[in-house]
Amino acid sequence: MKSVSYLMVRLGIGISMLGHGLVRIPKLKTFSEGMINNFQDSLLPEFLLIPFSFALPFIEFLLGVLLIIGWQTKRAAIGGGCIMLALIAGTSLIENWSALPSQMIHLLFFVLVYEFNEANTFALDRTKE
Template identity: 75%
Template sequence: MKSISYVFIRLGIGISMLGHGLVRIPKLTAFSEGMVSNFKDSLLPEFLLIPFSLALPFIEFLIGLLLVLGWQTKPAAVGGGVLMLVLIGGTTLIENWAGLPTQMIHLLFFVLVYEFNKANAMALDKSQGIK
């Protein structure tokens, strides 16, 4: 029973990240410009924001895909957790307190995926005998 619960957790966060990337990649320029605009009054310089905003949808897509497939699950969870910490840092710099709880929930899901990885099932990692 723990295995199916874990699969739901892994798929839930995986589908969320995959969806974030999927909807943003086709409108990459508009997404990047919007993100840069949101941070125009922050401490972060534009020369850092532009490449990050252009890479973010692809990072989200990749992390989501790995989690949905259950392949490289632990590294994907670590990568997702680090990404969430970076996003939380940015969110606090622009005082977007309404967006913070969602990012904290995503971070918690990445922690759960990492911590309870031994229950991983219906995953490419499992079929390869990777723990």
């Protein structure tokens, strides 16, 4: 059943995003400092990194919740894809090639959630099949 497969994909990326946010929010300052430290020699200025590093865990958490409950699914997929593209760009700037496969896989899952939304029947914003 296509809708069950879609549900698994949506829940998988949703749980991943929720988990990323959940573990980072309690240690937000440490996470932000680590991210800023990783990018200290990059082209990205600190005045952009600081707000991004503080906002990212909350965005990940929110995207995870939206995907798990299936509300605003297409918008969550677009938002998640945009976050992944930003992370891929940043990762490339610091040449952290080992992080790219995971980010590309996350991006692919966001694309799948968006592209096959017609199968989104087990959701608050379910589509009609």
